[in-house]
Amino acid sequence: MNILVTGGAGYIGSHTCVELLQAGHEVTVFDNLSNSKEESLRRVQEISGRSLFFSRGDLLKPADIEAVFQSQHFDAVIHFAALKAVGESVRQPLRYYQNNITGTINLCQVMAKFSCKNIVFSSSATVYGSPTIMPITEEFPLQALNPYGNTKIIMEQIFRDLVISDPTWNTIFLRYFNPIGAHPSGLIGEDPNGIPNNLVPYIAQVAVGKLPFLNVYGADYETPDGTGIRDYIHIMDLAKGHLKALEKLSNNPGAVAYNLGTGRGYSVFEVLRAFEKAAERPIPYHISPRRPGDSAICYANPTLANTELKWKAERTIDDMCVDTWNWQSHNPNGYD
Ligand code: NAD
Ligand code: UFG
Numbered sequence: 001m002n003i004l005v006t007g008g009a010g011y012i013g014s015h016t017c018v019e020l021l022q023a024g025h026e027v028t029v030f031d032n033l034s035n036s037k038e039e040s041l042r043r044v045q046e047i048s049g050r051s052l053f054f055s056r057g058d059l060l061k062p063a064d065i066e067a068v069f070q071s072q073h074f075d076a077v078i079h080f081a082a083l084k085a086v087g088e089s090v091r092q093p094l095r096y097y098q099n100n101i102t103g104t105i106n107l108c109q110v111m112a113k114f115s116c117k118n119i120v121f122s123s124s125a126t127v128y129g130s131p132t133i134m135p136i137t138e139e140f141p142l143q144a145l146n147p148y149g150n151t152k153i154i155m156e157q158i159f160r161d162l163v164i165s166d167p168t169w170n171t172i173f174l175r176y177f178n179p180i181g182a183h184p185s186g187l188i189g190e191d192p193n194g195i196p197n198n199l200v201p202y203i204a205q206v207a208v209g210k211l212p213f214l215n216v217y218g219a220d221y222e223t224p225d226g227t228g229i230r231d232y233i234h235i236m237d238l239a240k241g242h243l244k245a246l247e248k249l250s251n252n253p254g255a256v257a258y259n260l261g262t263g264r265g266y267s268v269f270e271v272l273r274a275f276e277k278a279a280e281r282p283i284p285y286h287i288s289p290r291r292p293g294d295s296a297i298c299y300a301n302p303t304l305a306n307t308e309l310k311w312k313a314e315r316t317i318d319d320m321c322v323d324t325w326n327w328q329s330h331n332p333n334g335y336d
Contacts, residue, residue, distance in 0.1 A: 261300025
């Protein structure tokens with residue numbers, strides 16, 4: 001298939017491009033590089049031994065999107081491009097609504113104009129808010145805790161409405177749990193701007209000596225060791241889920257959501273221990289107060305994706321830490 005990948009230079013997009021190229025698909029990446037570097041795409045091509053086409057453009061400029069669709073016909077779009085920092089979305093809600101929602105509407109308008117109506121869209125477990133019952137199935141009610149989460153819920157609704165208005169659209173929303181890890185080559189990985197917000201990139205920078213210690217945000221939760229539990233999923237398992245979703249698009253699914261998670265949770269201390277083993281060094285930490293907005297436990301029921309997409313996460317927490325460490329230790333400053 002000929003696939004357009006928006007946001008393909010970013011963390012999840014670049015790993016998915018490797019899988020797409022290795023599976024024999026043609027790939028065009030559309031990205032404004034607002035949160036990524038073109039070097040990631042050079043390395044994607046190095047790993048896969050195949051070339052892709054890169055179009056630098058902005059979803060907020062419809063002419064940029066049209067230019068790509070005029071140049072070739074796409075069978076489907078995988079739509080990663082979005083702003084994703086929760087705290088920033090609270091401070092800059094208009095920027096988040098404009099980039100994520102207006103950008104997606106612009107994309108869909110151009111897709112309709114060029115009769116490409118197949119899309120796999122990056123949603124997030126954040127659409128579930130803070131449920132108290134686990135594991136989370138796709139039927140759980142949706143609830144946003146911040147503007148970023150709202151953009152995901154609104155975009156899912158836009159796709160549902162689009163399918164109602166025109167059943168020839170096929171839209172799959174993949175609700176990711178906590179993607180971590182890197183390609184096993186160590187050539188591509190997560191390259192956050194500034195101080196990382198998320199647990200594993202933070203631990204990785206402590207392990208490599210860029211940060212002095214980890215703040216463990218709360219050791220007084222009602223969990224076995226008191227720290228927060230999440231469903232971490234290896235980035236290459238997540239990438240494979242997108243290829244399975246592309247296959248599913250041909251069955252005319254309408255508008256459907258799938259959880260991509262392992263179905264198993266790990267605590268902050270369990271991740272810390274696994275990372276210490278992978279990096280073969282102690283990782284200093286301090287217990288800090290709970291982070292506002294965090295829930296104690298969050299993990300997926302991935303049965304729907306297992307059965308309908310024939311997809312299952314295979315890699316372990318040790319694989320995730322080994323691959324993160326391989327990337328971080330060989331690229332202490334990311335792609336710079
Ligand atoms: P990322 O920031 O690494 O990648 C996003 C890419 O989109 C970047 O390369 C950025 O330059 C590009 N982009 C942003 N706005 C754009 C615009 N207007 N026009 C063109 N390009 C634009 O993020 P990621 O971690 O790879 O996340 C990919 C998707 O998955 C996002 O939609 C994100 O919300 C979602 N998601 C991520 C996580 C996570 O933990 N990483 C969890 C759940 C959902
Ligand atoms: N944590 C720490 N110290 C840190 C960072 C995190 O103890 O420096 C803890 C958190 O309190 C939490 C766990 O590690 O218990 C995981 O935190 P992350 O920030 O890595 O991940 P979250 O589950 O909070 O959020 C992530 C993304 C969201 C997304 C959500 C669900 O950041 O955008 O997963 O997909 F919505």
